[in-house]
Amino acid sequence: MLTHTLGYPRMGSNRELKKKLESYWKGDAGRDDLSLTAKKLRALHWEDQKKAGVDILPVGDFSYYDHMLDNAVRFGVIPKRYNISGRNASLDDYFRMARGEAGENGVAAMEMTKWFDTNYHYIVPEFCRDQKFFLADESLLQQVDEAASQDHRIKAVLPGPLTFLLLGKCADQEFDRLDLLEGLLPVYVELIEKLSAKCEWIQFDEPVLALDLDENVRRLFAPVYRTFKEAAASTKVMVASYFGGLGENLETVAALPVDALHVDLVRGGQDLEPLLAKIAGNMSLSLGVVDGRNIWRADLDKAVSAVNKAAIALGEDRIFVAPSCSLLHVPFDLDLETELDAEIKSWMAFARQKCAEVRTVADAVSGQDVEEALMENRRILESRKVSPKVNNPEVAKRLAALKPEDYHRKSAYEQRAEIQRSLGFPLLPTTTIGSFPQTSEVRSTRSGFKSGRIERADYEKFMRGYIEDCIRRQEEIGLDVLVHGEPERNDMVEYFGENFDGYCFTSNGWVQSYGSRCVKPPVIFGDVSRPGPITVEWINYARSLSEREVKGMLTGPVTILCWSFVRDDQPRSETCRQIALAVRDEVADLEKSGVKVIQIDEPALREGLPLRKSEQAEYLEWAEECFRLSSSCVEDATQIHTHMCYCEFDEIMGSIAALDADVISIEASRSRMELLGSFKQFHYPNEVGPGVYDIHSPAIPAADDMALLLEKALEVIPAERLWVNPDCGLKTRKWDEVIPALKNMVQAAETVRLKIK
Ligand code: GLN
Ligand code: ZN
Numbered sequence: 001m002l003t004h005t006l007g008y009p010r011m012g013s014n015r016e017l018k019k020k021l022e023s024y025w026k027g028d029a030g031r032d033d034l035s036l037t038a039k040k041l042r043a044l045h046w047e048d049q050k051k052a053g054v055d056i057l058p059v060g061d062f063s064y065y066d067h068m069l070d071n072a073v074r075f076g077v078i079p080k081r082y083n084i085s086g087r088n089a090s091l092d093d094y095f096r097m098a099r100g101e102a103g104e105n106g107v108a109a110m111e112m113t114k115w116f117d118t119n120y121h122y123i124v125p126e127f128c129r130d131q132k133f134f135l136a137d138e139s140l141l142q143q144v145d146e147a148a149s150q151d152h153r154i155k156a157v158l159p160g161p162l163t164f165l166l167l168g169k170c171a172d173q174e175f176d177r178l179d180l181l182e183g184l185l186p187v188y189v190e191l192i193e194k195l196s197a198k199c200e201w202i203q204f205d206e207p208v209l210a211l212d213l214d215e216n217v218r219r220l221f222a223p224v225y226r227t228f229k230e231a232a233a234s235t236k237v238m239v240a241s242y243f244g245g246l247g248e249n250l251e252t253v254a255a256l257p258v259d260a261l262h263v264d265l266v267r268g269g270q271d272l273e274p275l276l277a278k279i280a281g282n283m284s285l286s287l288g289v290v291d292g293r294n295i296w297r298a299d300l301d302k303a304v305s306a307v308n309k310a311a312i313a314l315g316e317d318r319i320f321v322a323p324s325c326s327l328l329h330v331p332f333d334l335d336l337e338t339e340l341d342a343e344i345k346s347w348m349a350f351a352r353q354k355c356a357e358v359r360t361v362a363d364a365v366s367g368q369d370v371e372e373a374l375m376e377n378r379r380i381l382e383s384r385k386v387s388p389k390v391n392n393p394e395v396a397k398r399l400a401a402l403k404p405e406d407y408h409r410k411s412a413y414e415q416r417a418e419i420q421r422s423l424g425f426p427l428l429p430t431t432t433i434g435s436f437p438q439t440s441e442v443r444s445t446r447s448g449f450k451s452g453r454i455e456r457a458d459y460e461k462f463m464r465g466y467i468e469d470c471i472r473r474q475e476e477i478g479l480d481v482l483v484h485g486e487p488e489r490n491d492m493v494e495y496f497g498e499n500f501d502g503y504c505f506t507s508n509g510w511v512q513s514y515g516s517r518c519v520k521p522p523v524i525f526g527d528v529s530r531p532g533p534i535t536v537e538w539i540n541y542a543r544s545l546s547e548r549e550v551k552g553m554l555t556g557p558v559t560i561l562c563w564s565f566v567r568d569d570q571p572r573s574e575t576c577r578q579i580a581l582a583v584r585d586e587v588a589d590l591e592k593s594g595v596k597v598i599q600i601d602e603p604a605l606r607e608g609l610p611l612r613k614s615e616q617a618e619y620l621e622w623a624e625e626c627f628r629l630s631s632s633c634v635e636d637a638t639q640i641h642t643h644m645c646y647c648e649f650d651e652i653m654g655s656i657a658a659l660d661a662d663v664i665s666i667e668a669s670r671s672r673m674e675l676l677g678s679f680k681q682f683h684y685p686n687e688v689g690p691g692v693y694d695i696h697s698p699a700i701p702a703a704d705d706m707a708l709l710l711e712k713a714l715e716v717i718p719a720e721r722l723w724v725n726p727d728c729g730l731k732t733r734k735w736d737e738v739i740p741a742l743k744n745m746v747q748a749a750e751t752v753r754l755k756i757k
Contacts, residue, residue, distance in 0.1 A: 001316050001362040003054050007061030007326025008045045009351050018516040046152055053359025059147045060140045060157040065098040065515045069123035071159045075187050076136035079126045081107050088136045116243045118329050121514035125168035129175045133187040144198045156195050160204035189231040196235035203238040210244030212613055218252045226257045242325035244611050245271050254278040262286035266324040276313040288324030290357045295565050297349045298357045300377040304364045311365050321362040327351040331509035339507050344525050347384045392527035409632045413686050416636045428724050428749045429480040433643050434553045435729035436470050436485035463487050471545045478746045482550045484542035492555045493563040497522035499534040500582050523565045530582035533589045552590040552598040557583050557626040562604035573622040583630035591634050599641035600631050624658040645728040647675040653682040665689035667727040673712040680716040689723030700741045706748035719756050724749040
């Protein structure tokens with residue numbers, strides 16, 4: 001029984017690609033140096049997978065930046081502003097599209113957005129109405145040759161045309177991007193014909209099949225793939241769906257005129273039976289039974305039984321075994337983790353280990369003797385299930401004892417607002433989102449402390465100095481509600497994870513977020529709880545320095561969940577409730593120590609939305625509950641803030657209101673307050689701080705302009721409920737940008753206040 005993967009991590013065991021890319025961008029490494037690194041990594045990764053037992057290897061999953069950008073460049077879809085029409089893009093052009101270019105002749109980068117519900121970000125292709133396509137880049141063919149010369153069985157992989165068009169955007173005016181299909185297909189065909197002489201398989205990624213699609217979109221799949229199949233001649237064509245079940249799209253894909261279909265059985269297990277019943281004539285089925293999205297060992301018995309069922313129905317030779325999706329979304333190799341607790345480590349599998357799991361499943365079904373591996377898998381899963389590291393009866397007890405009133409503030413917002421007047425804030429209070437510039441000194445002190453190079457006393461002294469500096473500067477600027485600046489946090493999720501039980505950290509568990517940027521998500525392995533206060537001392541130190549209110553700063557439960565690797569042995573909602581309780585404990589301690597304003601950030605609330613509409617309501621319901629559970633233990637007089645930095649609120653307005661935070665700050669300046677439309681339509685009842693200062697740009701916003709934005713906001717939000725703040729935290733900015741910008745912001749608030757009175 002054959003095995004394959006849909007893609008492999010790109011960066012290398014030691015993030016070699018990241019490092020080489022960054023030194024190339026700096027001008028330290030040359031073009032040849034970079035391409036040599038890339039070539040070496042590709043060879044290593046193929047070899048790696050082959051050794052682990054993968055039969056058919058993906059070629060084309062490698063990328064210098066992003067696979068959607070690769071596809072855009074491949075087919076000549078290059079926005080006009082880069083001035084490359086009529087010729088092929090060079091590698092430097094490619095990087096200009098990905099990253100933009102500063103300076104006089106500078107040009108903006110292409111937009112980047114989340115790849116489905118992963119934490120990977122892709123570059124959004126920009127199509128214009130009269131888009132011309134041509135085969136502008138043949139690196140896929142070269143990589144296929146490269147793999148062939150290394151004697152591999154090859155499957156070329158690239159985004160399918162429907163996913164490519166649907167996930168793109170219209171460059172200028174809106175139009176139906178699917179109208180471009182007619183022009184795009186001949187160029188795909190040209191490439192397919194060239195590939196067909198060289199490889200055994202071509203895999204077209206169509207993850208849009210995990211989304212709700214219109215009937216008129218579904219109808220396009222069969223003719224497109226009929227054309228591709230013809231062009232491929234003796235090379236076989238596979239369509240890959242992943243990140244969810246097929247839902248309404250199942251009948252369409254089951255009847256596609258292709259050689260194989262890949263499905264994600266980890267998230268779409270319910271698809272197996274109907275697929276077996278409906279799958280076309282001699283189509284093969286690739287079963288994604290090993291989770292490509294998390295770091296846990298698979299339940300091999302479960303996988304074997306699914307594959308077995310399919311093998312009985314279709315015959316062994318029509319089945320492939322695979323991970324559920326590309327392994328891009330998991331770290332490279334568990335063997336590199338030398339610091340992890342041995343027991344917890346034994347429960348995990350990274351990309352390399354997942355390849356081996358895929359092999360074991362295939363071997364088991366085809367009757368090879370893998371009993372030992374299966375037994376070990378059973379033993380390990382059992383040990384995980386019963387381990388005291390995972391199960392904390394106290395947490396279960398607390399959750400079971402929760403009462404409905406634990407999810408609600410004592411009084412409604414109107415009464416609370418009345419009581420909170422005693423906080424004495426002026427009309428249009430000014431504040432910031434939490435972080436202040438993280439200078440290299442801050443970062444090196446923090447990492448020095450972590451690695452033991454810096455003594456605790458010195459570390460604390462430094463941090464106190466930074467906090468004091470932040471408070472003085474904010475007073476000087478004239479802000480009304482102050483923050484301590486968050487210098488002790490490397491990352492808003494990692495910081496809390498480090499201070500919760502049930503969390504562990506890898507030393508090399510990097511996952512690509514975008515381009516050369518990698519993140520190392522913390523891992524939730526067991527019941528989460530908070531052993532003791534986390535932020536209380538820092539906040540109170542900051543409070544001791546000023547007469548003004550200083551906000552307590554926490555990360556919300558949904559965001560902590562979304563940005564971690566989570567358990568696969570209980571529902572996400574359950575894990576989220578545990579985190580909510582831990583955050584609630586911190587909220588209670590902050591309040592007890594005298595903190596009057598507490599902000600609980602939830603920037604990930606929206607991105608946690610399931611891909612399918614039918615699953616969204618349930619998610620939103622528990623997400624709201626978890627936020628309220630974390631925040632509603634306080635007295636009416638304590639003001640709860642939340643923060644979200646995105647600007648598409650329309651579909652989730654009800655949930656935003658249901659959080660019942662006293663104040664919400666949101667990103668709004670880049671859309672020039674446009675999003676407030678949704679707040680108006682919905683009659684959002686509580687206080688709002690729509691950002692007036694775009695923190696993504698080094699530009700210093702003028703006071704007049706921010707005053708204008710505030711006046712715009714006042715058309716929608718009454719003055720008593722309007723706050724003044726930037727779009728997001730300031731940690732990536734420099735002090736000499738932040739100070740004048742915030743001074744202007746305070747001045748804008750003053751100007752507008754005078755007009756109101
Ligand atoms: N309080 C955090 C900060 O200011 C919020 C960051 C975020 O929204 N992503 O950095
Ligand atoms: Zn933000």
